[in-house]
Amino acid sequence: MPILSDRIQTLSPSLTIAISSLARDLKAEGKDILSFSAGEPDFSTPQTIKDAAVQALEEGFTQYTAVAGIPEVLQAVATKLQRDNNLTYAPSDIIVSNGAKQSLFNLFQATLNEGDEVIIPAPYWVTYPELVKYAQATPIIVPTDERYGFKMTAEQLQNAITPKTKMIILTTPSNPTGSVYSKEELEALAEVLKGTDILVASDEMYEKLLYGIDFVATASISEDMYQRTITINGLSKSVAMTGWRFGYLATPNKELISAMNKLQSQSTSNINSITQKAAIPALLGEVDSEIEQMRRAFEGRCQEAVTLFNKIDGLSVLKPQGAFYLFVNIKDISMDSMKFCEELLKATGVAVVPGIGFGAEGYFRFSFATDLVTIREGIRRIERFVETQRA
Numbered sequence: 001m002p003i004l005s006d007r008i009q010t011l012s013p014s015l016t017i018a019i020s021s022l023a024r025d026l027k028a029e030g031k032d033i034l035s036f037s038a039g040e041p042d043f044s045t046p047q048t049i050k051d052a053a054v055q056a057l058e059e060g061f062t063q064y065t066a067v068a069g070i071p072e073v074l075q076a077v078a079t080k081l082q083r084d085n086n087l088t089y090a091p092s093d094i095i096v097s098n099g100a101k102q103s104l105f106n107l108f109q110a111t112l113n114e115g116d117e118v119i120i121p122a123p124y125w126v127t128y129p130e131l132v133k134y135a136q137a138t139p140i141i142v143p144t145d146e147r148y149g150f151k152m153t154a155e156q157l158q159n160a161i162t163p164k165t166k167m168i169i170l171t172t173p174s175n176p177t178g179s180v181y182s183k184e185e186l187e188a189l190a191e192v193l194k195g196t197d198i199l200v201a202s203d204e205m206y207e208k209l210l211y212g213i214d215f216v217a218t219a220s221i222s223e224d225m226y227q228r229t230i231t232i233n234g235l236s237k238s239v240a241m242t243g244w245r246f247g248y249l250a251t252p253n254k255e256l257i258s259a260m261n262k263l264q265s266q267s268t269s270n271i272n273s274i275t276q277k278a279a280i281p282a283l284l285g286e287v288d289s290e291i292e293q294m295r296r297a298f299e300g301r302c303q304e305a306v307t308l309f310n311k312i313d314g315l316s317v318l319k320p321q322g323a324f325y326l327f328v329n330i331k332d333i334s335m336d337s338m339k340f341c342e343e344l345l346k347a348t349g350v351a352v353v354p355g356i357g358f359g360a361e362g363y364f365r366f367s368f369a370t371d372l373v374t375i376r377e378g379i380r381r382i383e384r385f386v387e388t389q390r391a
Helices: 017-030 047-058 069-087 101-113 127-134 152-159 183-193 223-228 255-267 274-282 289-307 337-348 371-390
Strands: 094-098 117-122 140-143 165-171 199-203 229-236 247-250 325-331 363-367
Touching: 047 274, 069 094, 069 274, 094 101, 094 255, 101 127, 101 199, 101 229, 101 247, 101 255, 117 127, 117 152, 127 140, 127 229, 140 152, 152 183, 183 223, 199 223, 223 229, 229 289, 289 325, 289 371, 337 363, 337 371
Parallel strands: 117 140, 117 165, 165 199, 199 229
Antiparallel strands: 094 247, 229 247, 325 363
16 A cells, blocks of 8 residues: 555645755855745845744743634734725634645635636746645646736636636736736626636735736725635735745635634644734834835846846846746747756756746746845856857
């Protein structure tokens, strides 16, 4: 009898982690490595948040809490959603989890059955199809077009829906492309969904990191979308709290909240008590000025990186509207992004993530969540490498 379950064998290892691991190995060998593979801000968590954590420790707030979160943090999430997104949720409509990844895991496990289909626009975050498969459902990948900003159109959504469709996943702003759905685009998608029972999982993790565009929450489009949408967010990216592991999920569906609460109670139970206390000032807007400073820094890096990449013969990149990634088109150089990225890393010490990991061949993802000096040097090395490939 095999040791491993059929379920666990459906999972594929993350290419993001694979490239990062190879980069670490080469660095351990003494190689000069510049990594643009990780989706992690290079800023420290704001001091106000650290102070709240220290205070929680000093007050002995180190015991178990309610599974879904302490009342103060649930109210803070509700306040944030009302203030920033014009969305009204009761604290009982919210669960805080160990990052948005656990929120998604809980959601998929609580809703999906074998035979269900989940529509996922590509390029997508690497984890979406893997978690869907783990829930024994079927990912239905909808390739999007760079000419239309890597966003799924209403027509594409309509064509992808079948009687088995249980859910669609929207990511705005997107990892890996930085695309952001406008109000009009969301309204068009919402019109397609009217009269169906299809759920919408809206991952809005990068909502604070926008460049020249306003953010529109999916659930805010209409009452119909509010009822069918599960909003997933957190503090990892915009507040530089990756290691704190704070994600949250909100839905007015009491049956769904109860099911996910039950699942979390039997898996991880509550998230770190100190993190919950530390998250409150971030959710209540007490570090908004620090968030804006980080956003401006990312925007400056984005502008320069886009300009530099678009000067390289054979490469091109669409300027992102949000997040801190560039999805660089290498189709004139290679249609094997895994091979391209491995050879780039070995030849130049530059680590980027192959587009195939995001469901889009002929691209790589470049994170500009690092300083400008490193970004300039990394792109210079990429340019030299591309010249050798074209020779």
